[in-house]
Amino acid sequence: MQLTSIWRIVGVMKHALNQKPDYEKELRKAGVRITRPRRIIIDILTSTEDHPDAMKIFHRAIEIDDSISLSTVYRTMNLLEEMGAIHRHAFNGGPSRFEQAHGEHHDHLIDIDTGAVVEFKSDKIEKLQEEIAKSLGYDIVHHRLELYGRKTRHSS
Amino acid sequence: MQLTSIWRIVGVMKHALNQKPDYEKELRKAGVRITRPRRIIIDILTSTEDHPDAMKIFHRAIEIDDSISLSTVYRTMNLLEEMGAIHRHAFNGGPSRFEQAHGEHHDHLIDIDTGAVVEFKSDKIEKLQEEIAKSLGYDIVHHRLELYGRKTRHSS
DNA sequence: ACGTCAGTTGCAAAGATTCTCAACTGGTAA
DNA sequence: TTACCAGTTGAGAATCTTTGCAACTGACGT
Structure with missing residues (x-):
């Protein structure tokens, strides 16, 4: 078997390479201040496997420091998104949900029925984008790049 | 010249081929009811050159029929977006803005400095997406598919 | 034309996100 | 270590978007 796969699932590796990137250093280098609220929020994001929304992150945060405000959560999410440290997903009207961008960039396939997210990466597509x-x-x-799809129905 | 371009700009043709696609027929075919509010909103979208937000669309709509509600505008925008008839853009926090997807599907290149939007289409990328x-x-x-970029700086 | 009924609508209320602004606090330089 | 100040925060108001529900209305069959 000598096929060059045009993609590969990144999501499944999430746990395996449990290398939390050093966001603090990254952010500081980009001229962003590391404050207590930000550190807490980043910790929450780097240590979770799910895709929490702002409210969920907020609740987890105030368990650690109950002075953190929801505004700060939103502001931090916007900041991190711009920095490319996290990704935002918006399913059918519901609130935005976030996930850390574990170092490597990847794209998403979203199941429009269940909201499940599959992460993948295609170097070919990236290359085409560059060209364009x-x-x-x-x-x-x-x-x-987000693909919205539905599980293939095998003619039953 | 016999090159198969992997992309082509769609945006610049906007004015040239001023062929309002027959959304009503399209929507009806997809099992969507054509109601008075929807007809009015679609008319507004197909006859404007800018990227209005929901509130702006609402104001234009109630000039034609003052019984239309803002909820219906939002609902219709979501509907049309799902149908692929319009695109939604969300710049830095502000409210979502919409534009009709003049018939053919296309992707976007957004200038992160000016917010300008270039529309393009790549069959190769679409094909790769299908495969994945x-x-x-x-x-x-x-x-x-949205590319966020900055004008290439020619070594000056 | 007429009745039917699932899909739509308007309204009001809830939910999600951003904004304003005075108080606070990291990072820097002395 | 201290003072300074631009960047950040918390709180609440403002803005944007979705929802629940009773009333309404297209589209289809008769």
Whole structure:
């Protein structure tokens, strides 16, 4: 078998390579202050396996420090998203949910029936994106690719 | 010249081919009812060049029929988005803004400095997406690809 | 044309997210 | 270590978006 897979599932590796990236250093380098609320929120994000929404993160946060406000959670999520440290998902009207972007970039396939998220990565697609952007006179800073799908129904 | 371009700009054609697609027929075919509010909202979207937010659409709508409610605007935007008839853009926190998806599907390149949006389409990427989804056991219902970039700085 | 009924609507209320602003606090330089 | 100040925070108001529900209305069959 000598096939170059055009994608590979990244999600399943999540647990395996449990290498929490050092966000603090990264952020500080980018000129962002590491405050107590931010440290707590980042910790919550790096130590969870699910995709919590702002309210859930808020509740987990006030268990550690009950002075943290919901505004700060929202502000921090926006900050981290811009920094590329987390990804935001918005399913059918519901509140946005977040997940850390464990180091490597990846794209998402969202099950429109269950909201389940499969992470994958395709170097071919990334390369095509680069080409397109270049032809248009742009450098890509970051991108978002989300496939919304439904489990294939095997003709029953 | 015999190159198969992997993409083409769709946005610049916007004005040229001023062919309002027949959304009513499309929607009806998809089992969606064409009600008075929906007809009015669709008319507003197909006859504007800008990217209005829900409130702006609402105001334009009640000038035609002052019984239309804001909820209906939002509901209709969600409906049309799911149908792929419009695109939603959310710039830095502000309210979502919409634009019609002049018939053909296309992706977006967003200038992170100016907010300008270039529309493009790549059949190759679409094809790769199909393949990936299939391998994962899914059928794609719709997708979103957004490249965020910055104008290439020519070494000056 | 007419009745039927699931899909839609308007309204009000709830939920989600951003904003304003005075008080506070990391990081830096002396 | 201390003082300083731009960046950050908490609290609550403001804004944006979704929802629940009773009334309404397209689309289809007769």
